[in-house]
Structure formats: structure tokens, C-alpha cells
Amino acid sequence: MKLTVNGSEHEVDVNDDMPLLWVLRDELGITGPKYGCGIALCGACTVHIDGVAMRSCVIPVAAVSGEVTTIEGLGTPAALHAVQRAWIDQQVAQCGYCQPGQIMSAAALLANNPDPSDAEIDIAMAGNLCRCGAYPRIRSAIKAAAASLREI
Amino acid sequence: MLIGSAAIAGGVVFGYWRYRTPFDNPLLATLQDGEVALTTYLRIHRTGITIVAPRAEMGQGVHTTLAALVAEELDVALEDVQVEHGPASKAYFNQVAFEEGVPFAVTDEGALAEGVRNFTHVPAKLLGMQITGGSSSIPDAFVKMRKAGAAARMVLLAAAAKKLNVAQNTLTTSNGQVVAADGTRIPYTELAELAAEIEPPGDPELKERADWKLLGRSLPRVDMAAKCTGTAEYSIDVRLPGLLYATVRMNPQLGGELLSFDATAAGAMAGVRKIESLPGGVMVIASNTWYAMQAAKAINCTWGPAVYPTTSEAQFAAVDNAFANGYDSRFLDNGDVDDALADGADVEAEYAVPYLAHATMEPLNAVAWLHDGRLDIWAGTQAPTQAVKDSAAIAGIDAHRVHLHTTLMGGGFGRRAEADFINTAVHAATAMPGVPVKLTWSREEDTTHDTYRPLAKARFRATVANGGPLAFDLALAAPSAIASQLSRIGMSIPGPDMSIVQAAWDQPYAIANYRVTGYRAPVMTPISSWRSVGASQNGFFHECALDEIAHAAGADPLQMRLALLTHEPSRKVLEAVAEMSGWGGALPEGRGRGVAFVLSFGVPVAEVIEVAATGNGIRIIKAWAAVDVGIALDPGNIEAQVQSAINFGLSAAIMSEITLKDGVVEQSNFHNYDAIRIVQAPDIEVRILENGTKIRGIGEPGLPPAAPALANAIFAATGQRMRELPLRKHIRFA
Known part of the structure; x- marks a missing residue:
């Protein structure tokens, strides 16, 4: 599937339900967003999707339709x-x-x-x-x- | 003149270090072509200067202040140097780490006390433990790292004198350059190789404080820009070619065995490369951390039983029982407490605190790579030399073939002084020779497999007279965190555990009949150091008890303390916080203020907290703190550390608790082990005083007074006295 992060388009081949955080960190090597809790309780993984702050640790990558901005892209x-x-x-x-x-x-x-x-x-x-x-x-x-x- | 790197690495060892110790300079093995190590803290290359700050940067700003110690004397701007942790080495042993364990109050600077403190420097050196803890980094480094900078500057001056063929006393330095009388400027980077041939002075002169350009000022942190742009590298961020990702699932009964496991289903899951057992659990190695975590949940494990009492109630009962046994320590026994209390106490009570997790923001993790006859490890550790030792044993290789790269840490608070999480990564690496593996504990594993702050209880009895205590008898019971910690590195504690009575027995109060007794409960669940160690609970016990005494005596709790304090720097912080907070002034309806004073790690700290009792519960309005570190090297950073310690202490006071049921820790993530959020965090005003006789560290001392100041404030506002943490079990917070 395709994913646009910080203005660049990426092709990723992972399970649909993999959270965006782990696609960013372990598949794309974008390590600014952090793993803290995995259940949207601590906010360390916060990214923007079309400008809205979202917890990337609980968003399945297949559900991401907009452009992702991480701290590196800010x-x-x-x-x-x-x-x-x-x-x-x-x-x-x-x-x-x-x-x-x-x-x-x-x-x-x-x-x-x-x-x-x-x-x-x-x-x-x-x-x-x-x-x-x-x-x-x-x-x-x-x-x-x-x-x-x-x-x- | 150029010296080949082989020649430098092979034979030119020098620096302040050599005159003092037999340890080799560990930087020699790390030098790049053309690079020299002028001391153990300094590498210079044609392209730049690197200062080694060999203590864990876990948030406390230590890399900035340690680098400033070297830079001040070397005469370089901090923004012109690189700062790095450097290799694990005995050369970086912590000389003062054991001073806190001596049975002398820090206010005792007599010959015997100082002699015994100095004596602790010997085992510190023999053990060669590079360790960050006990708020000791600054006192340990204050002289030796400035001397290293000064020695390096002297050899750079000598090198320039040789190069220019002028007398050394005609030269001076300015901002990373040697300056000659004729205005010629030579950057240090061009002199380093020549300087490497010159013997440095053994005991170089240090600048007067009045001449400091960096120290004593609030400096921009060297790690700030990276931490605000996502470019700071924690071990969890390390990227290597071919890296695999792993996790563990350990027996939820801490220390219990793995009896058997079935990974048939887990092994067939997406991304999984390998599933193996390790002591006490299983590990999954996969192509992605999330795949590894999903598979770990799918393994069917049969666990052995817990090796300790399986409920919090049973463990507290063991602490209760400890009071009935012989005592572990009684280093304070003034007057005749038994006689003074013979007719009964005017006030007596029992207090309790639970186990606490460290809950660092960065879950425990490490990267390990067994390749080409060596083991490379990237980890955030407070104890690098111990981590190397453990890792070498697990991997079955010589310790000198273990290369530990200590990264930035997303919090430590004592948790990263343990090696367990690094050990799990080394197990993964040995299961995958040739392949680098990053092993990350899930938040749930991290919370349920901590080495916790011990649970503890206190009982006190007191009589009052003339507006203050006539007798104060405080008994403290807890399992020994130090014994638990040492057992994991094959050592035992030779005498009493001073942490059981820390910051209670050694407070500078003149009370006629005053006794503090420590009782040691058995070690049950694994425990360890937690930010401020024994002071984290004893500050609460001692200072709430004094508040009860003041109430019983009809005294103002702050004025009563002032009347009892014999130590001038301690009186000054209490006077300061009274003045800052306008203590004694009229408050709006429903408001209350509490005060607490704790001297820990040599730092007297007084705090006042104001609360409001609202319809929605207790709200913290503001906190004031006055601290005395002797010499304030970086006021801005000290302020940040005190604010941090207060918020850390308030988290424990209000909401944190680890409990056990069926041998298993009941809390698992931030929904049931939360910490203070911005909504509850008060405005915190900090004042820094410098009346103390010695320089002190400030990572921990701000913490112990926070809980008692809060509990005492709530009593003042509501009349409700709470003697057990966390307070939210007894009262609602807004």
C-alpha cells in the first residue's frame, strides 16, 4: 500500500492492521514518533494526518488516507x-x-x-x-x- | 608534524588521568585517523573537538554540565564542541557513589565522618563501577573534569610554544585557539597531534569562580535541538543494516520460571523469524516490533509459581512483622526516648507507601549484534561497566570484545541501573549470530517486570511540650532495595541498609529525645533504586509525622521546624520558602498550605504547596521550593530538575501504586499506572541558594518533600489526615 509521509510517497508491504507507528519506525526508519504505550494513553507517538494530531500507535496503516507529517516533517x-x-x-x-x-x-x-x-x-x-x-x-x-x- | 593514528593508539597515553590512576585511557581504542585523546574526557581531531561526558543522560542535563566543566578550563565554547557519552570503562568509575551509604549525617563534617567518606573512594575505585545515580555526577566530576580541561589546555599551550618557538608564558587562549603576543591564532584542532607528545601537568591550577564564563550560568542544553526535532537518538531509534526486531514475554510472577511453551500458532504469524526461550520467559524475533509483540501474545506459556508472597496484603504483613524483629540500624538515638514516652504518647500513627514502578517514557529496550568475534550493544544504561560484564557472560565472549554504545535515555530514574533489559537483547543476539537485533519490552512487560521502589511502613510516637516535640520515636520498615540490587550482581550488603532510614535518621533537627530505627523486611518482589531511593518514602513519613506533632503542639509547622533546625543552610531554605510563598498570610476559603523540609543527597530542600478544596476535589494551586546545592553550576537546569522532581513526587503522592494479586503485578499501562498530567501540574517557583559547604547534585533531592507538603496542605485545607499513599485512595483530586 501507499503512504505519504513528510511529502514523500512510500510503498509498504505489511499487514493492514499494523499501526502506523510501527510502519513509520520499523519499515520506513522514521523514528521521531515514539513508542510509549501502544494504546493511545501517552501521546509520544503523535503525528499529524492532514494536519490533525493523531496517535499513530492505534491507527491501522490501512486506515490512513491523508498525508502524514511527523516531527521530522514539521x-x-x-x-x-x-x-x-x-x-x-x-x-x-x-x-x-x-x-x-x-x-x-x-x-x-x-x-x-x-x-x-x-x-x-x-x-x-x-x-x-x-x-x-x-x-x-x-x-x-x-x-x-x-x-x-x-x-x- | 603528524603522528599516525596507529602510533597514537599504540602508545601515547596521557592526561590528568595517568597521574591519578592505573586505568588506561579507554578513548585510545576509539580514535579515528589523526585523532588524539588529550585526557580521558577529550578527543581532538583536525575537524573538531569532542568532550566525553561519561554519565547517563536520562533527562537531568548531565551531558551539558559535565561538558561545561571541561570546556570552562579548556577555554572553548560549548556550541563548538561535540558531546558524547563515550565507552564503558572503569576509568570512568564514580568516586563518590558510595558516600551516601556511610552512617554519618551529611551535616557531620568532622574528621571521622570525612575520613570514612574518603575511605569509600577506595572500593569505588577498586570496583571501577561507572554508574549514574545518587545525584552524584556533579560532586564526582566537579574537580576531576575541570582539571582534565585545564591539563589539556596546558599541553595545547606547550604545543603552540614549541610550534611558534616562543616562551609558553607569552601565549594565552581564547575560545578554542591559542593566541600569541603578536596576534597569531592557532586553533586547538591544529595543535592536538603535537600536544599529544607532551606530558600534561599532574595537578593543573583551576580558574577562580569569578573568572568562570560558562559555569554558574544557565546554558542551552547540548541535546536540546535534537530532542525538539526528532533527531535525538535513543537506543530504541538505532538503525542498522539488516536489523531485526524482537520482544519478550516473561513470567508475570517475577523471577518465576518458564516451565514449557507452545509457539505453534505464534510461529506461523506474519513477520516472525524465531521464537526461543530465555531464562524466565520467551522471546520473539521478527521483521517488525509489532509483529513480534503480536506473536508473543499468541504463545501458550506454562509458568512456574512466584517465589514471594503473592498478594500486597501478604507483603505488607511481612513488613509489619519486621517491626517485631531486631533492628537493622539505629544511628540516631538522642536523649532517652523510652523514658520520655513512658507515660504514653501525645500523638502516634502508622504510615504506609506501596511499591512503585519507574515507568520511564521510553520502554526498556536495547540493540545487540554478535558479529565478527565481538558483541556490539546500544543501550541506555546507568551502569555501563556492569552491563558489559553481564553481556559478556551471556554471549560467552571476553568482556573486552563487548562494545557498549551508551545512548540518550528516555528517562532512567534508577530503572536503567539494572541490566535485565540489556540481557534480554543479548540473548536475542546470541540466537541470531551475525544479525543485529533490537529488543523492545512492551509497556505492559515494562510495568509488570520492573524492579520496584520498595513498599514501606512507618510507626511513630511523640510527646509534645512548649510548642514542639519533646520526644519523637520513628520506626521504619522496608525490604532492602540495596540488598535486592546487589544480589543481582552477585554481591551482598555487608552492614545495615542505610536507604531504609535515609533522609529520616540524619535530619538536622534538635529534638531532645529523638530516635530513628530501621527494620529490614525480607526482600520479596525484586526492588531497586527509584528516584531519591529511601528518601522517597522517608520524607513523607518524617515530615507528615512532624506536621502531626506541630498540630498536637499547637505550633505553626514551619515556625516549629525553624526553631528546631540547627543547620544554617537548612534554616535558610526554610526561611526562603516562607518568604517566597508568603507563609502565614491569609488564604481564600477552602485553601490550605503544607510545608516539608528534607535534607537528602546533601541538599536541604524546603517546599510549600498550596491546595484548594473544590467541589470536584483537591486542586494543587502552586508549589514553591528552595534548595541549596552549595555551588549552582547551571541555575536554569537546576530549576528544571527541581520542577521535575516535584512533579515526579506528586505523581507518586496522588496516584501511583503497584499492587500484587496471585503473584502478578496488577497494573500494566498508563490507564492504571498513570503519572501527573499538565492539567494537574502546578506552577512551581524555585529558588537556589549556595550556603552549603560542598557542591551537590540535584536530580533527586527535590522529590522527597513533595508528597508530605501535599498531604500536609490537604490536612490544612480539609482537616483530613492521610497516612497512606497514593492519596487518591482516600480523597478525590480535581
Whole structure:
């Protein structure tokens, strides 16, 4: 079957029910999305499908019809997305393992809501677990990214 | 002048290291053509400089701060160097790792206490254990890594003097270059090979603190951009040609045997390459991790029974029984507690905490590849030298043929000091010689096969007089985490387990009749170090007990502590947190504040938490923390670590619990073993003080006061005293 990830088309030959996460990681070598729980509880695997934040660990690859964007497609070290820029400016990451998922959730939030309240941030980000508890800086980075995006 | 890499690798060993120890420089075996190792912490090539930071980067920012120690003295900008963990080696042994185990309070800096602490450096070196834990990386590295940087700078200066044929004292350095009096600049990268021929000074002079350019400032983390762009490589991300993917299914009765298994159905499933047993379970090797996990579920296994009491109730009963036995330690026994309590206690209570899982975000995994007479391993480990030893034994090859590549870690918290998950990957590699195999535990395997934070109980009795405790008798019982840990590496614990009484017996409170006794319950379910170790439960026990004492004495809990604290840096953090939080000020209806003070790993920490009792339950409004690390190398990172430790402690306080039924851990994933989410995580204000006499690490000390500060705040807000964690068993949280 065909799969479009970060603007590139891929042909993959796997069982229909294999979750998108494992196609990305083990078949295509795209390792930004992380395995954390396998049942959509932690958000480490978050990607965008046609711009919507989705948990790739529970989406069968055969059910993916839109374009997939992973953290690697959001921005690169040389060309950062505003959310990644804010994350670096606020020095958010500790172990960093959940951060691709956190950033993908935050980017999707800000694409739809340029000025989220604390309560709206809570709702959008509650599904993304951070065992390092970097939440104070996650919150401030989202606000900083929102401000920088509004200036554009 | 050029020296061939063979010559360098073959004979030119030098650096600060040689004058101090007999260990060889492990970097010599890793050098590329034209590359030199000026110390054990520094590789220089024409194309750039690499600093080796040989401690586990599991989130605590240690790679950045360790590299800054070398860079400060070497005089290079951090953004101009590469930082890597480097090889597993005894040369990177942790000198201060055992200091926490001595029976002297950290506030005791007398000759005997310091002598015994120094004595622990000897076995530390003899064992040569490269280990990250005990908040010890910074105290261990503070002098030796700066000296390594300074020694390297000296030989680079000497090399430039030789090259320019000028006196060395006419030269200086600036940002990775030697600068001559005439303005000539030579990059270090062009001097390295010449420098490699020069004997470095044994004990180079270090900069004064006033001259520091990197240390003492909040530096951008060296791993930040990679971690924010999905390019950081954890062991779970390692890619190799022909890589296969594996998983395990272990006996859910921890340590129990696999009696038999039938993999007929599983073996026919998509992508499966091999199914084999390993000690205590089965492993599936497949073309994709998901295929391996699906097949593992389809294997019919017959398991042997648990080798410990099979329910939480039975295990807590074993802890209760421990109180009736002889004690393991009684290192604090001031005054005459029995006499002071002869007429009965004014306040007494029992406390309990459950087993806890580490639940690192990155499930346990490792990559192993047995090929060409060697074993390559990629793993996130807090104990690389032990991992090499175990792996060599499993693969049946010499340890020097094991090449361990320590990667970034998606959390450690003590879990990655164990070798079990690496061992499973090595078993897979030996089943598939020549083929690299990445073995990943499912979240369910990870949660149900942890080496847990021990369950524990406390009983206290106290009498009060004049607004404070007259007598305070605290008894603590738990299985020995240290004994359990050591048993897995073929060692035993020679004396008492100090972790059973850690951060309870050694608190700087002047209480006339004051006793802390540790009782050792048998090791049942496998247990180990969990962020802040014994302090994680004892902070809760001791500081809730003091809150009860303050209440019984009619005293303000913060003022009562201030009146009792004899250690000036400890008083200062408590005063600071009082000032930050406006302690004593009026609060809105339904609000309450709790305070806790814990001195652990040498760091006095005071925390205040404010809660609101709402219609939907308890809501945490804000937390304040003041900490004293002696010397604050990176304030921004210290703030992050304290916030992290508080949220980690709040997770345990509010919701975390591992329970056993029929010998099996009942929790399996984040639906029943969750941690705090952004919705509940409070704003946390941190202040860093520097009144302590020694430099200290901060990965753990922020944690122990969090649970008692929360429980005490809930008591202040609601009048409900809760003596068992997790608190949500007793009260609702919003």
C-alpha cells in the first residue's frame, strides 16, 4: 500500500492492521514518533494526518488516507517550526522522549487556535504524558510559540 | 608534524588521568585517523573537538554540565564542541557513589565522618563501577573534569610554544585557539597531534569562580535541538543494516520460571523469524516490533509459581512483622526516648507507601549484534561497566570484545541501573549470530517486570511540650532495595541498609529525645533504586509525622521546624520558602498550605504547596521550593530538575501504586499506572541558594518533600489526615 509521509510517497508491504507507528519506525526508519504505550494513553507517538494530531500507535496503516507529517516533517534543526523554536528557547526537553509528541500536539493546537487559554492548553495537551514533568516549560513554550505565530 | 593514528593508539597515553590512576585511557581504542585523546574526557581531531561526558543522560542535563566543566578550563565554547557519552570503562568509575551509604549525617563534617567518606573512594575505585545515580555526577566530576580541561589546555599551550618557538608564558587562549603576543591564532584542532607528545601537568591550577564564563550560568542544553526535532537518538531509534526486531514475554510472577511453551500458532504469524526461550520467559524475533509483540501474545506459556508472597496484603504483613524483629540500624538515638514516652504518647500513627514502578517514557529496550568475534550493544544504561560484564557472560565472549554504545535515555530514574533489559537483547543476539537485533519490552512487560521502589511502613510516637516535640520515636520498615540490587550482581550488603532510614535518621533537627530505627523486611518482589531511593518514602513519613506533632503542639509547622533546625543552610531554605510563598498570610476559603523540609543527597530542600478544596476535589494551586546545592553550576537546569522532581513526587503522592494479586503485578499501562498530567501540574517557583559547604547534585533531592507538603496542605485545607499513599485512595483530586 501507499503512504505519504513528510511529502514523500512510500510503498509498504505489511499487514493492514499494523499501526502506523510501527510502519513509520520499523519499515520506513522514521523514528521521531515514539513508542510509549501502544494504546493511545501517552501521546509520544503523535503525528499529524492532514494536519490533525493523531496517535499513530492505534491507527491501522490501512486506515490512513491523508498525508502524514511527523516531527521530522514539521521542521528540522536548520529550519525550525515556531513551536520547535519556542521549545528550544524555553529549554523544555529533559529526557526528551515525549517531546516529539508534545510538539506535534502543540503545533496542531496552535494551527487551530492562535491564542489558547490555559484551559484550552490543558485540554489539548492532557493526552501527552511527560514523566520528567516538564509541564511548566511546556506551558510557557506554547504561549511563546503562540505569540510568535501571531506576529507572522 | 603528524603522528599516525596507529602510533597514537599504540602508545601515547596521557592526561590528568595517568597521574591519578592505573586505568588506561579507554578513548585510545576509539580514535579515528589523526585523532588524539588529550585526557580521558577529550578527543581532538583536525575537524573538531569532542568532550566525553561519561554519565547517563536520562533527562537531568548531565551531558551539558559535565561538558561545561571541561570546556570552562579548556577555554572553548560549548556550541563548538561535540558531546558524547563515550565507552564503558572503569576509568570512568564514580568516586563518590558510595558516600551516601556511610552512617554519618551529611551535616557531620568532622574528621571521622570525612575520613570514612574518603575511605569509600577506595572500593569505588577498586570496583571501577561507572554508574549514574545518587545525584552524584556533579560532586564526582566537579574537580576531576575541570582539571582534565585545564591539563589539556596546558599541553595545547606547550604545543603552540614549541610550534611558534616562543616562551609558553607569552601565549594565552581564547575560545578554542591559542593566541600569541603578536596576534597569531592557532586553533586547538591544529595543535592536538603535537600536544599529544607532551606530558600534561599532574595537578593543573583551576580558574577562580569569578573568572568562570560558562559555569554558574544557565546554558542551552547540548541535546536540546535534537530532542525538539526528532533527531535525538535513543537506543530504541538505532538503525542498522539488516536489523531485526524482537520482544519478550516473561513470567508475570517475577523471577518465576518458564516451565514449557507452545509457539505453534505464534510461529506461523506474519513477520516472525524465531521464537526461543530465555531464562524466565520467551522471546520473539521478527521483521517488525509489532509483529513480534503480536506473536508473543499468541504463545501458550506454562509458568512456574512466584517465589514471594503473592498478594500486597501478604507483603505488607511481612513488613509489619519486621517491626517485631531486631533492628537493622539505629544511628540516631538522642536523649532517652523510652523514658520520655513512658507515660504514653501525645500523638502516634502508622504510615504506609506501596511499591512503585519507574515507568520511564521510553520502554526498556536495547540493540545487540554478535558479529565478527565481538558483541556490539546500544543501550541506555546507568551502569555501563556492569552491563558489559553481564553481556559478556551471556554471549560467552571476553568482556573486552563487548562494545557498549551508551545512548540518550528516555528517562532512567534508577530503572536503567539494572541490566535485565540489556540481557534480554543479548540473548536475542546470541540466537541470531551475525544479525543485529533490537529488543523492545512492551509497556505492559515494562510495568509488570520492573524492579520496584520498595513498599514501606512507618510507626511513630511523640510527646509534645512548649510548642514542639519533646520526644519523637520513628520506626521504619522496608525490604532492602540495596540488598535486592546487589544480589543481582552477585554481591551482598555487608552492614545495615542505610536507604531504609535515609533522609529520616540524619535530619538536622534538635529534638531532645529523638530516635530513628530501621527494620529490614525480607526482600520479596525484586526492588531497586527509584528516584531519591529511601528518601522517597522517608520524607513523607518524617515530615507528615512532624506536621502531626506541630498540630498536637499547637505550633505553626514551619515556625516549629525553624526553631528546631540547627543547620544554617537548612534554616535558610526554610526561611526562603516562607518568604517566597508568603507563609502565614491569609488564604481564600477552602485553601490550605503544607510545608516539608528534607535534607537528602546533601541538599536541604524546603517546599510549600498550596491546595484548594473544590467541589470536584483537591486542586494543587502552586508549589514553591528552595534548595541549596552549595555551588549552582547551571541555575536554569537546576530549576528544571527541581520542577521535575516535584512533579515526579506528586505523581507518586496522588496516584501511583503497584499492587500484587496471585503473584502478578496488577497494573500494566498508563490507564492504571498513570503519572501527573499538565492539567494537574502546578506552577512551581524555585529558588537556589549556595550556603552549603560542598557542591551537590540535584536530580533527586527535590522529590522527597513533595508528597508530605501535599498531604500536609490537604490536612490544612480539609482537616483530613492521610497516612497512606497514593492519596487518591482516600480523597478525590480535581
